[in-house]
Every structure is written in structure tokens, then in C-alpha cells.
Amino acid sequence: MLLPSPATTATDEQAMGRVQSHDDPEAFAAIVRRWEGPLRNLCLRMTGDLHRAEDLTQETFSRLHARRREWQPTAKLSTYLWRIAINLCHDENRRRTRHGEVPLETGEAGEHAPPITVFQPTPHDELEAGERADQVRTALQRVNEPFRTVLVLRHYEGLKFREIADVLGVPEGTVKSRMVEGLSQLTRLLQPALNDSPAKSAPATPTASWQPRTQTKANL
Amino acid sequence: MKHPTREDLVAHLYGELPPAQRTELDAHLGQCADCRKLTAEWRGTMAELDSWQLPAPQPHRRPVPANLVFVPFLRWAAAACLAVGFGFLGGRLSAPTPDREALRAEFAAELKQVVAAVETQRAEDRRAVTEILQTMEAQRTEDYAMLRRELETLAVNTEDGLKTIVQIAAFTEPTQR
Numbered sequence: 001m002l003l004p005s006p007a008t009t010a011t012d013e014q015a016m017g018r019v020q021s022h023d024d025p026e027a028f029a030a031i032v033r034r035w036e037g038p039l040r041n042l043c044l045r046m047t048g049d050l051h052r053a054e055d056l057t058q059e060t061f062s063r064l065h066a067r068r069r070e071w072q073p074t075a076k077l078s079t080y081l082w083r084i085a086i087n088l089c090h091d092e093n094r095r096r097t098r099h100g101e102v103p104l105e106t107g108e109a110g111e112h113a114p115p116i117t118v119f120q121p122t123p124h125d126e127l128e129a130g131e132r133a134d135q136v137r138t139a140l141q142r143v144n145e146p147f148r149t150v151l152v153l154r155h156y157e158g159l160k161f162r163e164i165a166d167v168l169g170v171p172e173g174t175v176k177s178r179m180v181e182g183l184s185q186l187t188r189l190l191q192p193a194l195n196d197s198p199a200k201s202a203p204a205t206p207t208a209s210w211q212p213r214t215q216t217k218a219n220l
Numbered sequence: 221m222k223h224p225t226r227e228d229l230v231a232h233l234y235g236e237l238p239p240a241q242r243t244e245l246d247a248h249l250g251q252c253a254d255c256r257k258l259t260a261e262w263r264g265t266m267a268e269l270d271s272w273q274l275p276a277p278q279p280h281r282r283p284v285p286a287n288l289v290f291v292p293f294l295r296w297a298a299a300a301c302l303a304v305g306f307g308f309l310g311g312r313l314s315a316p317t318p319d320r321e322a323l324r325a326e327f328a329a330e331l332k333q334v335v336a337a338v339e340t341q342r343a344e345d346r347r348a349v350t351e352i353l354q355t356m357e358a359q360r361t362e363d364y365a366m367l368r369r370e371l372e373t374l375a376v377n378t379e380d381g382l383k384t385i386v387q388i389a390a391f392t393e394p395t396q397r
Contacts, residue, residue: 044274045272045274129271132268132271133271133272136268136269136271136272137272140269140272151269154234155266155269156269160236161231161236173227176227176231177227179227180226180229180230183230183262183265183266186265186268186269187261187264187265190265190268191261191264191265191268
């Protein structure tokens with residue numbers, strides 16, 4: 001295209017309006033270009049798996065296109081997109097758990113989850129950072145999903161609590177409570193030493209006892 | 221001392237408190253070791269979260285719904301059709317024109333034979349069809365006559381049957397007394 005298409009300069013809502021009224025493929029492509037990165041990151045953070053995240057992102061766009069007539073022009077497109085993606089991630093995680101795959105989440109409130117190794121920062125070691133990121137990824141998958149959703153949307157995607165409330169359709173106070181719970185669970189998972197007094201934490205937290213749940217599942 | 225809610229602490233950590241409340245909370249944190257400890261823990265966890273960075277999205281396969289996927293294919297298909305069409309036209313225009321009279325003479329005899337064969341076949345078919353139709357017509361007339369006879373017989377029998385019923389009815393009368 002020699003001329004810049006109007007779809008590339010339009011806002012999300014204008015582009016979506018064109019998709020609704022004219023089935024404009026250029027406008028839809030502009031939406032996809034703008035949102036595939038953020039949505040893939042969200043799905044990756046929610047599932048911890050890159051391939052699933054890419055599939056879910058694609059599914060989010062097909063669903064948006066299939067339901068383009070349902071979208072209300074008064075609503076923010078981003079809210080609508082986040083909601084579709086969150087619901088898809090939720091279905092995917094539930095399906096995975098039902099099919100006996102690794103249920104990474106903990107029980108009631110994450111209290112019985114054995115802690116992951118205690119972090120001791122060693123600034124000179126580059127590899128350490130990668131390992132640490134891996135541990136964060138694993139720990140996040142073990143935070144119960146409603147709390148994880150809020151953690152990911154607020155911390156990584158930078159949505160305000162008000163916006164998260166719109167996406168999830170719950171009061172803002174509920175979102176903040178979930179954030180408190182999510183942060184607390186994650187703190188317990190990542191920094192178990194912080195929760196106990198130093199005197200009893202040394203024998204009480206056997207760092208080597210944590211095993212991936214796959215193994216115990218497979219042995220049953 | 222009145223502690224702030226944990227929700228307010230979280231909102232403070234993410235910079236979502238209104239300025240007045242923020243000042244108040246900062247003042248409280250200056251005095252309260254418990255709230256300070258909790259905030260520090262959460263800050264640590266937030267820093268941990270930051271350690272999981274994702275690579276920047278690389279442009280690759282673009283997810284587009286199925287019905288939009290066909291648009292580029294259609295363009296390519298149209299281009300291919302045009303190319304083939306022009307190729308065909310070019311070939312035709314550049315090829316030498318064959319001698320029409322010679323071709324016509326060559327095929328005339330053969331075509332006449334074929335036409336004659338088709339004609340005889342058609343006449344035969346027509347005859348066969350007429351025959352079948354006549355047979356069917358005769359059969360129909362016969363069936364009609366038979367049906368009529370049967371109906372007459374039935375009518376007579378029914379008449380007899382009715383008489384019998386009347387007789388029976390009359391006959392039952394005395395037994396009831």
C-alpha cells in the first residue's frame with residue numbers, strides 16, 4: 001500500500017467500528033498488530049507456556065472476529081479483548097487440570113504449597129537471573145487463578161485496579177483484595193524465610209523437599 | 221494506632237492512592253514497624269516478579285480469522301488466472317492458422333456417417349417408445365373394464381349382504397323376549 005491506510009492511524013474503537021460495519025480486513029489486521037504482543041504476554045503469564053499462549057492469542061482474535069457484532073462501541077476494545085483472553089486462559093487451565101495434567105495451583109489458599117528454594121542474589125551470575133525468572137514463572141502458576149489474573153493484569157500489563165474491575169466485572173474493592181491475596185501467596189511461595197522468624201525457619205523449611213508435582217502424580 | 225487496610229497498602233505500592241491519602245499513609249509507615257515490614261515483603265515480591273521478563277514480541281505468523289485468510293489467496297488466484305489467460309491467448313495468436321477447407325473435407329464423410337447412425341438410432345427408439353405406450357394403453361383399458369366388473373359384482377354381493385343383515389336383525393327379535 002502506498003497510502004497509509006486509515007485503519008493504521010485509527011483508535012482501537014474506530015478500527016473495530018470499521019470491522020463491524022464494513023468487515024474491513026485492514027482494520028482488523030491493525031487491531032491484531034497492535035494487540036498480539038500484549039495478549040500473548042498475558043496468556044504466557046497466565047499459562048506459563050509459550051505455545052499455549054500463542055494458540056490462545058490466536059483464539060482470542062478469532063473469537064473477537066466471530067463476535068464483532070456483539071461488541072458495543074461504547075465499551076473500550078481493550079477491556080473486551082482482555083476479557084476474552086482471560087476467559088480463554090481460564091478455560092484452558094481448567095481443561096488442563098481436568099485432563100490430569102500438572103495442576104500447578106495450590107490447594108485452598110496456597111498455604112500447603114511447599115516453598116520454592118530461597119533466593120540468594122548473586123549479582124555476578126547471569127544464569128542465576130534466568131533460573132530466578134523460571135522460579136517466578138513456576139510460583140506464579142501456583143497462585144490461585146483469580147489472584148493470579150489480578151497480579152498479571154496489574155503488575156505486568158499495568159492496568160489500573162479500576163480497569164481490572166471492568167475487565168472482570170467485579171467491584172474495584174474485590175480486585176484490590178485479590179491483589180492482596182495474590183501478593184501474599186506469591187510472597188509465601190518465593191520468600192518463605194520472610195514469613196517465619198529466623199530461629200525456626202532454618203529447620204522448618206527444607207528447601208530440597210520441593211518436587212515437581214508431575215513426579216508424584218506419575219507415581220500414583 | 222489505626223492501621224491502614226492491606227488494600228490501601230497495595231494501592232499505595234502501585235501508586236494508585238489519591239495524594240492526601242498517600243501522605244497520610246507515608247506518615248503511618250514512618251511510625252509503624254508492622255506495616256513497614258509487610259510493605260517491604262511485598263516490594264520484594266514485586267521485584268521478583270520483575271525478574272521474569274518476556275522477550276519483545278517478534279513479528280511472525282499473523283493470526284487472522286479464516287474468512288480473512290482467503291483475501292490474499294484470492295489475490296494470488298486472480299493473478300494466476302490472468303497469467304494463464306494471457307499465456308493461452310498469446311499461444312493462440314502466435315500459432316499458424318490451419319487450412320480450414322482441408323480439415324472440413326477430412327471430417328465431412330465421418331461426420332455424415334455419425335449423423336446417419338444417430339438418426340437411425342433415434343427412429344428405432346421412437347418406435348420402441350410408441351410400442352410401449354400402446355401396450356400400456358391397452359393394459360389400462362383392460363384394467364378399467366375389469367375393475368368395473370368387479371365393482372358390479374361387489375355391488376350385487378353387498379345387496380345380498382344387506383338383505384342377510386336385515387334378516388338376521390329380524391331373526392334376533394324373537395329370541396330377546
